[in-house]
Amino acid sequence: MSQILQLQNLKKYYATQKAVDDISFSIEQGSIFGLLGPNGAGKTTLLRMITGIFFPDSGHIQFDGKEFDPMNDIIKIGYMPEERGLYKKMKIGDQALYLAQLKGLSKSEAMSKIKFWFKRLEMESWWNKKVEDLSKGMSQKLQFVTTVLHEPKLIILDEPFSGLDPVNANLIKDEIYGLAQRGSTIIFSTHRMEQVEEICDHIVLVNLGKKILDGTVQDVKQQFKENKFAVKLAEIPAQINPQGFEITDQKANELTIRIKEGFSGNDVLRSLLNANLTIEAFHEILPSLNEIFIGLVEGTKATTRAFQPLND
Amino acid sequence: MNKTLLIIQREYLTRVKNRRFVLTTILMPLLIVLFISGATYFSIKGKENHKIAVVDANGFFKGNLKSSKDLVFEFPEGVDTTNYLQKGYTDILIIPKFNASEKKPNYIIRSQKRIGLGSEGGISDRVNAALEDHLLQEAGINKSQLDSIHNQSQTAELKAVEENGGSVQESNAGLSYGIGFGSGMLIYITMFIYGAMVMRGVMEEKTNRIAEVMVSSVKPFQLMSGKIIGIGAVGLTQFLMWVVLIIGLSTAAQAFIPHDVMAQVQTLQQTNGQMPGGGMVQAGDAAQKIYKMQHTFSTANWPVIIGCFIFYFLGGYLFYAALFAAVGSVVNEDPQDAQSLMLPITMPIIFSFIIMSNAVQDPNTPMAIWASIIPFSSPMVMMARVAYGIPGTVTYVQLAASMLSLIGGFLFTTWLSGKIYRTGILMYGKKVSWKEMFKWAFRKN
Numbered sequence: 001m002s003q004i005l006q007l008q009n010l011k012k013y014y015a016t017q018k019a020v021d022d023i024s025f026s027i028e029q030g031s032i033f034g035l036l037g038p039n040g041a042g043k044t045t046l047l048r049m050i051t052g053i054f055f056p057d058s059g060h061i062q063f064d065g066k067e068f069d070p071m072n073d074i075i076k077i078g079y080m081p082e083e084r085g086l087y088k089k090m091k092i093g094d095q096a097l098y099l100a101q102l103k104g105l106s107k108s109e110a111m112s113k114i115k116f117w118f119k120r121l122e123m124e125s126w127w128n129k130k131v132e133d134l135s136k137g138m139s140q141k142l143q144f145v146t147t148v149l150h151e152p153k154l155i156i157l158d159e160p161f162s163g164l165d166p167v168n169a170n171l172i173k174d175e176i177y178g179l180a181q182r183g184s185t186i187i188f189s190t191h192r193m194e195q196v197e198e199i200c201d202h203i204v205l206v207n208l209g210k211k212i213l214d215g216t217v218q219d220v221k222q223q224f225k226e227n228k229f230a231v232k233l234a235e236i237p238a239q240i241n242p243q244g245f246e247i248t249d250q251k252a253n254e255l256t257i258r259i260k261e262g263f264s265g266n267d268v269l270r271s272l273l274n275a276n277l278t279i280e281a282f283h284e285i286l287p288s289l290n291e292i293f294i295g296l297v298e299g300t301k302a303t304t305r306a307f308q309p310l311n312d
Numbered sequence: 313m314n315k316t317l318l319i320i321q322r323e324y325l326t327r328v329k330n331r332r333f334v335l336t337t338i339l340m341p342l343l344i345v346l347f348i349s350g351a352t353y354f355s356i357k358g359k360e361n362h363k364i365a366v367v368d369a370n371g372f373f374k375g376n377l378k379s380s381k382d383l384v385f386e387f388p389e390g391v392d393t394t395n396y397l398q399k400g401y402t403d404i405l406i407i408p409k410f411n412a413s414e415k416k417p418n419y420i421i422r423s424q425k426r427i428g429l430g431s432e433g434g435i436s437d438r439v440n441a442a443l444e445d446h447l448l449q450e451a452g453i454n455k456s457q458l459d460s461i462h463n464q465s466q467t468a469e470l471k472a473v474e475e476n477g478g479s480v481q482e483s484n485a486g487l488s489y490g491i492g493f494g495s496g497m498l499i500y501i502t503m504f505i506y507g508a509m510v511m512r513g514v515m516e517e518k519t520n521r522i523a524e525v526m527v528s529s530v531k532p533f534q535l536m537s538g539k540i541i542g543i544g545a546v547g548l549t550q551f552l553m554w555v556v557l558i559i560g561l562s563t564a565a566q567a568f569i570p571h572d573v574m575a576q577v578q579t580l581q582q583t584n585g586q587m588p589g590g591g592m593v594q595a596g597d598a599a600q601k602i603y604k605m606q607h608t609f610s611t612a613n614w615p616v617i618i619g620c621f622i623f624y625f626l627g628g629y630l631f632y633a634a635l636f637a638a639v640g641s642v643v644n645e646d647p648q649d650a651q652s653l654m655l656p657i658t659m660p661i662i663f664s665f666i667i668m669s670n671a672v673q674d675p676n677t678p679m680a681i682w683a684s685i686i687p688f689s690s691p692m693v694m695m696a697r698v699a700y701g702i703p704g705t706v707t708y709v710q711l712a713a714s715m716l717s718l719i720g721g722f723l724f725t726t727w728l729s730g731k732i733y734r735t736g737i738l739m740y741g742k743k744v745s746w747k748e749m750f751k752w753a754f755r756k757n
Contacts, residue, residue: 015751050530053738077527082739085521090326101318102529213589 002065004029004154004185005050010059012045019045020056021209027187027202029153034217035189035201036289038297042209043189044082048157050187051079064153075104078152082159082189084129084143093127099144105148110149113303120172120195136163144172155179156187161195170190170216173199193290207297221286227259228285229268234278256285272312292294316541323513323542330551337550341557361433364421365391365401369409372449374444383434393422403427405435482609485700491612492672492699495621496692498551499628500665503691505630506547507636507657511541511650514640514737523737534736536641536724540633547629548622560741573599578607613701620698623715628721630689632657638729641736643745649743664689671696675705687713689723728753 006026012019020042027033037043048054052070052117061068065077086095093114100110118124121141131139141161148155159174161169180186188200191310196203197217205213213220227243230253240247244263249256253291265282272279287295314648327333363384366373376702377385389400396404403423419439426551427435429462505557514536517523526535568572576599635657667689671680675697684706695708696715735752736744 042351048738053527074495074529077528081521081528083521084525086525087516087522088520098322099529101527102315102526146525199475264452 006062008060034196034203037206078147080147088132099146107298158189232281319538320542488699493695494670495695511636511640624691627718634725634729640733668692727738
């Protein structure tokens with residue numbers, strides 16, 4: 001598969017901090033990519049460089065096989081920023097039309113696409129309403145439509161589910177899958193790890209302006225596994241003699257164990273079978289992204305970074 | 313379609329379609345007309361009436377001091393400063409014994425209420441006239457001769473003409489003053505109204521969090537200039553509609569003038585103020601007045617004045633609107649921040665207004681000349697001077713320098729504001745200092 005976006009040694013320094021400090025990664029066409037990081041890690045700055053709002057201090061961005069050219073490539077990108085809003089006094093239909101035309105669509109083209117999406121997301125009756133009359137969830141939906149309306153190759157969504165109820169969140173999630181299947185690439189930025197685990201193929205974790213993790217969700221989990229397994233026994237004897245493993249937790253008839261260096265799952269099973277115990281279940285426990293995230297970020301100065309003095 | 317054009321279109325249409333725009337556009341000229349006619353009405357109606365008791369130690373003012381509707385002079389017996397109020401007089405005028413060697417004899421007028429400036433002037437004029445009549449009579453001119461002189465007296469009408477490249481052109485200082493002050497004032501008001509509109513528009517985009525959505529589609533500079541041009545077009549539309557309304561209203565007012573008066577006015581126009589038949593046929597009083605008004609108006613060089621007005625209106629607006637946009641972009645939710653940040657912009661505007669109100673009286677002081685060239689103040693001050701004529705008062709060199717520096721000026725403020733705006737609209741939460749804004753403005757890329 002070809003790569004739609006390649007970042008090479010991107011740097012963006014502000015007077016107070018190194019917002020993005022030498023970050024490189026690439027994103028495959030048609031994938032759903034998760035950009036993770038704590039508050040103030042540099043995600044927004046990174047996204048603003050990818051969307052052409054900021055110029056990097058140094059480094060290169062390759063978009064769709066060529067050097068990124070904000071003037072022309074901007075129409076192939078749909079960006080829904082975290083800080084988002086709409087003109088309150090404008091009618092919904094006019095607003096969608098205006099934003100679509102700014103993305104380079106002709107009026108008639110924009111019109112037919114808006115009608116398609118409004119119908120799809122059951123928003124047809126909103127046309128003449130004003131944005132100020134919409135609930136937060138409704139305006140998020142409208143915001144999503146205006147982001148993807150011009151069928152961009154690259155869609156960047158920063159916290160897309162905030163303010164949405166579960167029903168609408170699922171609706172948008174399905175649309176995201178659909179867009180990816182039709183060939184769009186999606187960059188998904190969030191703090192909500194369970195959503196990332198569910199949706200993303202590939203993730204990058206940034207902290208303090210640097211990339212600290214890069215890989216598919218499965219690879220990352222493998223990388224951070226702690227050889228933990230869950231064993232469910234029909235009956236737990238008073239005395240177990242652990243050979244090659246240690247028991248870290250016990251709940252009813254389920255044990256959490258950690259296999260020691262040099263041993264494998266088979267060794268554990270063998271020793272349990274030798275002890276004549278009935279095994280009902282045996283499976284590996286992989287760490288959740290949430291645990292990995294907290295483990296990596298905790299203890300760094302991530303939270304205090306925003307308050308560094310000016311003449312640092 | 314060009315993106316800047318789309319933004320201009322939106323900014324323009326959302327404002328012009330607004331009910332408030334339609335209302336102010338129609339009501340404003342009506343209010344102005346109402347205000348002017350109200351002020352005129354009260355200045356005529358509101359005159360003080362004085363019934364003045366004259367105590368004349370010489371006895372020659374009786375018969376010479378002329379009364380009018382609001383100034384009545386009487387010469388009662390036995391009235392002095394202690395009892396004139398009881399006898400129904402508002403003032404008492406005491407004229408001491410006349411002494412020919414004294415150049416400026418003192419007259420005393422006493423009253424309970426303070427006498428207004430207009431009435432005081434009227435009284436002193438009449439006393440002087442009476443004194444003059446008395447001196448003429450002393451010199452041997454008898455009363456009947458004096459009366460016949462008064463009856464055929466003429467009043468001179470000063471007609472100022474100025475050199476204009478070989479030919480002479482009639483000029484009118486009063487009209488120039490009116491045009492200069494009026495257009496300067498109009499530019500002053502519109503700068504504030506539309507400048508603040510630009511600022512509020514930018515603040516709206518920032519506080520509603522639209523800015524980042526927008527700049528992912530268009531460049532910040534396009535967004536800013538689109539807004540400035542769109543609102544400028546709203547201002548121009550409003551101004552043109554006022555012109556149309558005023559012309560319409562005055563044409564409608566002409567319909568109330570009787571037909572024969574208008575015919576006389578036309579004859580006066582053709583003959584340059586002279587009635588045919590060697591003054592045998594006198595034009596009516598009303599026709600004379602209308603002709604004079606029209607004639608006075610025709611002394612101004614309207615195409616130049618209107619052309620300059622539009623140029624300085626737009627130039628001044630563009631110069632300051634960009635600065636207002638920059639302020640709007642750095643303001644957060646707190647409107648009080650806007651107040652303090654606006655101060656450095658409003659100060660030069662107010663200062664220019666003060667210079668302008670002096671320049672309409674003395675258009676050739678060095679202060680007025682420099683202020684009409686420096687772009688901070690040129691829109692207002694140059695309009696005040698242009699009304700006095702080109703190239704008589706404002707030389708072509710001065711006009712060219714002023715126009716070029718204004719164009720350069722607004723290009724500079726737009727460039728400067730563009731840089732502040734670009735960073736400002738994406739900054740939330742933090743209060744921005746002048747130092748930081750300066751840094752944003754002058755850093756590379």
